[in-house]
Amino acid sequence: xxxxxxxxxxxxxxxxxxxxxxxxxxxxxxxxxxxxxxxxxxxxxxxxxxxxxxxxxxxxxxxxxxxxxxxxxxxxxxxxxxxxxxxxxxxxxxxxxxxxxxxxxxxxxxxxxxxxxxxxxxxxxxxxxxxxxxxxxxxxxxxxxxxxxxxxxxxxxxxxxxxxxxxxxxx
Amino acid sequence: xxxxxxxxxxxxxxxxxxxxxxxxxxxxxxxxxxxxxxxxxxxxxxxxxxxxxxxxxxxxxxxxxxxxxxxxxxxxxxxxxxxxxxxxxxxxxxxxxxxxxxxxxxxxxxxxxxxxxxxxxxxxxxxxxxxxxxxxxxxxxxxxxxxxxxxxxxxxxxxxxxxxxxxxxxxxxxxxxxxxxxxxxxxxxxxxxxxxxxxxxxxxxxxxxxxxxxxxxxxxxxxxxxxxxxxxxxxxxxxxxxxxxxxxxxxxxxxxxxxxxxxxxxxxxxxxxxxxxxxxxxxxxxxxxxxxxxxxxxxxxxxxxxxxxxxxxxxxxxxxxxxxxxxxxxxxxxxxxx
Numbered sequence: 444x445x446x447x448x449x450x451x452x453x454x455x456x457x458x459x460x461x462x463x464x465x466x467x468x469x470x471x472x473x474x475x476x477x478x479x480x481x482x483x484x485x486x487x488x489x490x491x492x493x494x495x496x497x498x499x500x501x502x503x504x505x506x507x508x509x510x511x512x513x514x515x516x517x518x519x520x521x522x523x524x525x526x527x528x529x530x531x532x533x534x535x536x537x538x539x540x541x542x543x544x545x546x547x548x549x550x551x552x553x554x555x556x557x558x559x560x561x562x563x564x565x566x567x568x569x570x571x572x573x574x575x576x577x578x579x580x581x582x583x584x585x586x587x588x589x590x591x592x593x594x595x596x597x598x599x600x601x602x603x604x605x606x607x608x609x610x611x612x613x614x
Numbered sequence: 615x616x617x618x619x620x621x622x623x624x625x626x627x628x629x630x631x632x633x634x635x636x637x638x639x640x641x642x643x644x645x646x647x648x649x650x651x652x653x654x655x656x657x658x659x660x661x662x663x664x665x666x667x668x669x670x671x672x673x674x675x676x677x678x679x680x681x682x683x684x685x686x687x688x689x690x691x692x693x694x695x696x697x698x699x700x701x702x703x704x705x706x707x708x709x710x711x712x713x714x715x716x717x718x719x720x721x722x723x724x725x726x727x728x729x730x731x732x733x734x735x736x737x738x739x740x741x742x743x744x745x746x747x748x749x750x751x752x753x754x755x756x757x758x759x760x761x762x763x764x765x766x767x768x769x770x771x772x773x774x775x776x777x778x779x780x781x782x783x784x785x786x787x788x789x790x791x792x793x794x795x796x797x798x799x800x801x802x803x804x805x806x807x808x809x810x811x812x813x814x815x816x817x818x819x820x821x822x823x824x825x826x827x828x829x830x831x832x833x834x835x836x837x838x839x840x841x842x843x844x845x846x847x848x849x850x851x852x853x854x855x856x857x858x859x860x861x862x863x864x865x866x867x868x869x870x871x872x873x874x875x876x877x878x879x880x881x882x883x884x885x886x887x888x889x890x891x892x893x894x895x896x897x898x899x900x901x902x903x904x905x906x907x908x909x910x911x912x913x914x915x916x917x918x919x920x921x922x923x924x925x926x927x928x929x930x931x932x933x934x935x936x937x938x939x940x941x942x943x944x945x946x947x948x949x950x951x952x
Contacts, residue, residue: 504717524662
């Protein structure tokens with residue numbers, strides 16, 4: 444937050460734009476924010492709302508670690524400006540479990556050992572929630588293709604596919 | 615990313631008024647390419663005009679039997695739209711061959727047309743690039759150019775247009791509807807994107823004060839005999855080295871109508887009507903397909919790392935026309951090329 448409030452323009456002629464009031468409904472809770480327009484949804488979640496489950500991997504839409512659901516659709520939060528999502532419902536990895544019960548995909552990732560370092564896992568799971576809601580993937584080939592926006596540097600792909608198949612069977 | 619002002623447009627007229635009033639402004643919709651370019655300091659707009667609230671989100675049937683696609687229809691919604699799947703499966707297939715599920719959920723139809731090249735030098739502000747900084751030179755011609763163009767290049771630029779969707783739209787003879795201060799106009803798809811020539815900084819013939827409002831598809835959809843064959847360095851989530859949109863109408867073994875457009879080979883989706891004419895009226899067989907491929911590639915020129923693309927494109931054209939003839943389009947999930 445400090446970084447944002449002290450940001451200075453690179454061009455002397457350009458005034459620093461005032462911060463904009465935005466309300467995001469994050470994991471069912473209204474979260475009013477005052478943010479600069481260049482704040483990505485990823486930075487808003489991590490730096491302004493302290494929801495650090497969503498990860499910053501490449502910050503360029505190439506790795507999928509920042510995947511969250513906006514109004515039920517999976518997107519890359521690193522390429523999304525928070526000001527453009529005023530009023531939207533955002534679901535992050537922190538919002539998937541119900542009280543002490545893990546989401547079926549969280550449990551399936553544990554059951555199938557679908558991660559090693561775990562850094563890509565929140566994005567993988569949010570992406571898989573979106574995948575299952577879309578209902579387009581039936582076969583393992585289709586799961587692999589429609590999960591290709593989530594890179595796992597540890598190479599846990601076979602177990603990720605198995606975990607998604609397990610959760611699909613339950614939904 | 616530099617600081618910028620953020621404003622919203624209420625309707626198309628408001629959007630045009632705002633963009634015309636500020637030459638340093640840019641429209642933003644999906645943001646998948648623009649925000650990335652802003653993070654790289656390649657794009658430095660002083661103002662972003664958010665157009666995502668404009669009423670351009672529908673797919674509607676037109677009086678001539680075609681479809682009008684609103685400029686803000688997301689790529690994923692378009693690919694899975696029942697009328698696109700039934701009548702224009704070539705377009706659906708091309709869209710699903712590109713990017714990732716997340717990016718397709720974000721990216722808009724109009725934005726897909728206006729996305730910029732992924733040439734490494736265009737992205738690297740420390741290197742000369744005529745597209746990014748006119749007159750600074752082209753680093754790719756004598757540099758790393760594996761992904762670069764083999765057709766329609768100039769001494770100023772050998773960048774490629776990165777879209778898959780646009781290759782299908784070129785083959786399908788789509789029209790782009792735009793609105794500017796002077797009113798509306800329609801641009802045929804092959805006239806929308808430009809070759810680099812001496813002005814590679816201009817990707818399209820859209821004027822800076824115009825907005826894309828819709829893309830029209832004509833009635834002819836080639837739903838029976840088509841394929842989108844994309845060849846790339848990894849099986850998913852990678853830009854095309856070469857891609858082929860092939861669409862045929864057959865009368866027995868004879869080609870009645872043919873469409874052939876390539877991606878990954880030029881500064882624009884490369885549709886060649888001479889190659890299409892060479893297919894029309896001929897038997898649908900490898901000899902015909904090879905003649906058409908040779909004709910399409912008659913002026914192809916490699917720059918070293920990308921010279922392999924000429925042979926690759928020739929073989930991919932023959933394979934794609936074979937797939938289209940058989941009615942066995944390339945699967946975008948199982949990547950086996952049959």
